[in-house]
Amino acid sequence: MAHEHRKFICITCPRGCALDVTLEGEIVVQMEGNSCKRGIDYVTGELKDPRRMVTTTVRVRGGVHPLAPVYTESPIPKPRIFDLLAVIRKVELKAPVKVGDVVIENALGTGINILASRNIPAKGEVS
């Protein structure tokens, strides 16, 4: 099988290594630029099941802010992100919102919860 050369940026840690990868199908046969072995796991995951953390906001009724920041509890499959954002857009929370509140449980049946990342007290409530 012919070899293919591809470039990736490993996002596993803040170092963000630029990876030069030689592939045979979905098998990594050579890699340069990775500062640790997790670079190989990252590329393997990207090839088989690419995932991303998603952060966005949801509307809050009766809060001191109209929006609450939320995030995926763990990385979600990339092909599901568009649908996930569509579902999140329909959500409206009622204040107060607490950090760690489950905003959506088992989003899109992925087993991944969407959590609030900030307290939004209700209007008139002492935070």
Ligand code: SF4
């Ligand atoms: S290869 Fe290792 S050091 Fe480089 S970004 Fe990935 S996890 Fe971090």
